[in-house]
Amino acid sequence: MITPPYLQKGDTVAIVSTARKNIDDNLKPTIDLLEGWGLKVKIGNTIGLDYYQLAGTDDQRAADFQEQMDNPNIKAIWCVRGGYGTVKIIDKLDFTKFKQSPKWIIGFSDVTVLHSHLNRMGIESLHATMPVAIPRATDEAKNSLCAALFGDTLQYTLDCDALNHNGKANGELVGGNLSILYSLLGTESAVDCSDKILFLEDLDEYLYHVDRMMMNLKRNGCLQSLKGIIVGAMTEMKDNDIPWGRNALEIIEDTVKGLNIPIIYNFPAGHIRDNRALIFGRQVSIEVNAEQSKVIFE
Numbered sequence: 001m002i003t004p005p006y007l008q009k010g011d012t013v014a015i016v017s018t019a020r021k022n023i024d025d026n027l028k029p030t031i032d033l034l035e036g037w038g039l040k041v042k043i044g045n046t047i048g049l050d051y052y053q054l055a056g057t058d059d060q061r062a063a064d065f066q067e068q069m070d071n072p073n074i075k076a077i078w079c080v081r082g083g084y085g086t087v088k089i090i091d092k093l094d095f096t097k098f099k100q101s102p103k104w105i106i107g108f109s110d111v112t113v114l115h116s117h118l119n120r121m122g123i124e125s126l127h128a129t130m131p132v133a134i135p136r137a138t139d140e141a142k143n144s145l146c147a148a149l150f151g152d153t154l155q156y157t158l159d160c161d162a163l164n165h166n167g168k169a170n171g172e173l174v175g176g177n178l179s180i181l182y183s184l185l186g187t188e189s190a191v192d193c194s195d196k197i198l199f200l201e202d203l204d205e206y207l208y209h210v211d212r213m214m215m216n217l218k219r220n221g222c223l224q225s226l227k228g229i230i231v232g233a234m235t236e237m238k239d240n241d242i243p244w245g246r247n248a249l250e251i252i253e254d255t256v257k258g259l260n261i262p263i264i265y266n267f268p269a270g271h272i273r274d275n276r277a278l279i280f281g282r283q284v285s286i287e288v289n290a291e292q293s294k295v296i297f298e
Helices: 028-036 058-070 096-100 109-121 131-136 139-150 178-184 207-219 248-256
Strands: 012-016 040-043 074-079 104-107 125-127 155-159 167-177 196-203 228-235 278-280 283-288 292-297
Touching (some): 028 040, 028 131, 109 125, 109 178, 167 178, 178 196
Parallel strands (some): 012 040
Antiparallel strands (some): 283 292
């Protein structure tokens, strides 16, 4: 895997939207944060565009992202928010220059499209909090993003969760939003689970949808080829009038319980305030025991 250059003071970070519109004047906390880290900020052309739910047309969003990828003065691209729409521009992007001079792509949720696509290209990326979430993000979430961008040590030690599966594993970290990963299966951007450690999170899904998506991963052979699993926040899940009978974590556990691999539940990442940074494409070691679990990025 190719690691984009770590940031240095004076570098410029571009803020763009690949999906949902951001028309509010809400980026000052993020700009202040980046400037406090010694970085400069460029606001992309998609910020402020209003095309129904989206931050401009597909062509406008693709053009803005392409401009930041091809601009040698931009050292990282931070997606302002998720929603839906990144998949509508992924095939419009030309990664030729980006492959020659990669840079950090940052975000989560719908940005999973980019993470998965970049992973298949052999380039690392950052699953982390996004600009619209900075005002409510925890210090741990912001500090972990800073550490990842500047190349500092990134590791996490967590309390034991009752659902955890004990064990040790080492492998490349992949994954992201479960719904997006599910939607990418069968495409050239599909997640490659072979000998990987898979991270999953999701928001606002019906519980039976979670079951359906997990069964798809199982029947595709993805789960059986993993070395480990990290399950983040499964936030604001919905149920039908007739209950499904299990919460999201129990659904996941029911699908993976036969796997002889370490599994961490309730990892602090996803649609929560404490959304810790994860480096996709990076080799990680995980260790899970009765007292605690550890995730260490090499």
